[in-house]
Amino acid sequence: MRINIVGAGAMGSLFGGLLAESGNQVFLIDIWKEHVDAINNKGLWIEGLSGNRFVKIEASTETEEIQGKPDLIVIFVKSYHTEEAANKLLPIIGENTSLLTLQNGLGNTEILSKIYGKEKVIAGTTSFGATILGPGKVLHAGTGPTAIGELDGKLTTRIKDIAEVLNQSGIKTEINQNVLGLIWSKLVINVGINALGVLMRVKNGEIVKGEFSPKIQRALVEEAVQVAKKKGIKLTHEDMLNEVISICKKTENNINSMLQDVIRKRKTEIDFINGAIVKEGEMVNIPTPFNQMITELIRAIEEKYEKQINI
Amino acid sequence: MRINIVGAGAMGSLFGGLLAESGNQVFLIDIWKEHVDAINNKGLWIEGLSGNRFVKIEASTETEEIQGKPDLIVIFVKSYHTEEAANKLLPIIGENTSLLTLQNGLGNTEILSKIYGKEKVIAGTTSFGATILGPGKVLHAGTGPTAIGELDGKLTTRIKDIAEVLNQSGIKTEINQNVLGLIWSKLVINVGINALGVLMRVKNGEIVKGEFSPKIQRALVEEAVQVAKKKGIKLTHEDMLNEVISICKKTENNINSMLQDVIRKRKTEIDFINGAIVKEGEMVNIPTPFNQMITELIRAIEEKYEKQINI
Numbered sequence: 234m235r236i237n238i239v240g241a242g243a244m245g246s247l248f249g250g251l252l253a254e255s256g257n258q259v260f261l262i263d264i265w266k267e268h269v270d271a272i273n274n275k276g277l278w279i280e281g282l283s284g285n286r287f288v289k290i291e292a293s294t295e296t297e298e299i300q301g302k303p304d305l306i307v308i309f310v311k312s313y314h315t316e317e318a319a320n321k322l323l324p325i326i327g328e329n330t331s332l333l334t335l336q337n338g339l340g341n342t343e344i345l346s347k348i349y350g351k352e353k354v355i356a357g358t359t360s361f362g363a364t365i366l367g368p369g370k371v372l373h374a375g376t377g378p379t380a381i382g383e384l385d386g387k388l389t390t391r392i393k394d395i396a397e398v399l400n401q402s403g404i405k406t407e408i409n410q411n412v413l414g415l416i417w418s419k420l421v422i423n424v425g426i427n428a429l430g431v432l433m434r435v436k437n438g439e440i441v442k443g444e445f446s447p448k449i450q451r452a453l454v455e456e457a458v459q460v461a462k463k464k465g466i467k468l469t470h471e472d473m474l475n476e477v478i479s480i481c482k483k484t485e486n487n488i489n490s491m492l493q494d495v496i497r498k499r500k501t502e503i504d505f506i507n508g509a510i511v512k513e514g515e516m517v518n519i520p521t522p523f524n525q526m527i528t529e530l531i532r533a534i535e536e537k538y539e540k541q542i543n544i
Numbered sequence: 545m546r547i548n549i550v551g552a553g554a555m556g557s558l559f560g561g562l563l564a565e566s567g568n569q570v571f572l573i574d575i576w577k578e579h580v581d582a583i584n585n586k587g588l589w590i591e592g593l594s595g596n597r598f599v600k601i602e603a604s605t606e607t608e609e610i611q612g613k614p615d616l617i618v619i620f621v622k623s624y625h626t627e628e629a630a631n632k633l634l635p636i637i638g639e640n641t642s643l644l645t646l647q648n649g650l651g652n653t654e655i656l657s658k659i660y661g662k663e664k665v666i667a668g669t670t671s672f673g674a675t676i677l678g679p680g681k682v683l684h685a686g687t688g689p690t691a692i693g694e695l696d697g698k699l700t701t702r703i704k705d706i707a708e709v710l711n712q713s714g715i716k717t718e719i720n721q722n723v724l725g726l727i728w729s730k731l732v733i734n735v736g737i738n739a740l741g742v743l744m745r746v747k748n749g750e751i752v753k754g755e756f757s758p759k760i761q762r763a764l765v766e767e768a769v770q771v772a773k774k775k776g777i778k779l780t781h782e783d784m785l786n787e788v789i790s791i792c793k794k795t796e797n798n799i800n801s802m803l804q805d806v807i808r809k810r811k812t813e814i815d816f817i818n819g820a821i822v823k824e825g826e827m828v829n830i831p832t833p834f835n836q837m838i839t840e841l842i843r844a845i846e847e848k849y850e851k852q853i854n855i
Contacts, residue, residue, distance in 0.1 A: 429844075432743060432841055432844070432845065433841075433844050433845055433848045433851075433852070434848075434852045434853050435848050435851050435852060435853065436851075436853065439848055439851045443844070443847040443848070444843075444847065445840050445841075445843040445844035445847050446844040446847060446848065448840060449837070449840050449841065449844060488853065492853070496853070522833040522834075522837070523833075523837055526760075526833070526834055526837040526838070527837070529756050529759060529760050530743055530744075530756075530760065530841075532755075532756040533740075533743070533744050533754070533756035533757040533760060534743065534744055536754040536755065536756050536757060537744045537745075537746050537750055537754070537757065540744075540746045540747075540750045541744070541745045541746060542745050542746065542747065542799065542803070542807070
């Protein structure tokens, strides 16, 4: 299959490497020039769970360098870059090109659908974990289920083909007929972990301990679940709060991705996580004061990165 | 005048020293043994705005060591220690002993009134600034108006006597006939500065800059003002938000006291500041979601001091 990966950060690079190794024609696109140059000069270095090796793969900072139309474009940019990245794809999207988003947060399928039409877009979630170790180097840190599906839940030929390609590359993938429910469920989990972890500056396991932190987590998750229910989204678990707590315990030593962003003083995905609950809540008339407040606090923290007192 | 100072931290020590120098019989009480020992052995060292010198003054860790009944007890403990400290005072409170609170936050007059009766209690605010430099050493860092008054606003002999004693000690003091309004106004200012400064970890001046931080400040202050109005409190300024902003600008390089507490991983006065707005709001049926959320976040941060990731 001809596959372009847009956003060759940790996850995009790992997926691209695994897909290339199993014989697909893969092209990575990323704005990080040193990373792209290292991959083109020496190959992509993958180490960790799937073994240590170089993978030969093409990369570029420019979408225009890609020849021909790919069968599949996998979007792995941070959510706040989706729109910009998607707009640049116009020249390489052919009649048979599908767009797959495996990104965190809410709003990515909507952005892609708005630009290229709903029928172009498929979506999913993945539990793989990866970390960039330096230009051209990625650590395969975690392996877990990946699920993809058509937005309308249909079992199409293309979704089966793409799932097969992923499975053949060592990315264990299921077809899910309620992929929006899956994305929302992952969203609810991030709503209950990420921003709260940032404000207390703790690992996932700490969030569910004590008196006050679990109380705030409950409030954030309950608002998100109410919005999802009002929208008719079928979540993966009847008791999502319990699921969030269970995931905090399972990943107790993880520093969540938003906290990693704040530690590095990078832009966070707050607008696509708690901020998305606020926006969706407004549309269906569900009040979300806790998510609103925490969204604005994270935005305020981002705004003050350069003025922070070192503690 | 015979004066006991309960809570000889920075402000208590400075007030005690100034009152002793002008000829009052002052006794300091504090649980910090090294500080008490240093004061008893060498005197209290004051430096800064009022000059550098040792002041001879008695101190103790035990209320029981005080002989006789003082005319005035000034309470300067952190608000979360008021109740415990007040209960220990019973043996030394005589018929003519007045209790003066100059503490930050809401609830101190209520605690003292509940234990000893309203008529014993007078209250006020002070703009003096002080910092402990080590055991027995205090920096006189800031000078500004002090105001005291009877809770019912009456101009009594005792309030005039106490104001005179303070004025004679170089503590410029006015009698105010709306001392609850004064305390509430200072509370509203702390509501708009302290916890928000903590969450962004910035100095006062930064809070009023940018897009998101001023928005949160406005929400916090507006809730507090609504609660005050519903309670019939007369605040010092018609536009309190404007006053909060003006104070942030005037004190732009200050690290607020709650942020200082969080930096040192000490208990904060959150329950007597934003938490007090939540409690008072409940009693008068004014919703305070922003103050509620920020109160719980600060409590959660306190709860996680020992688990924080170092950034």
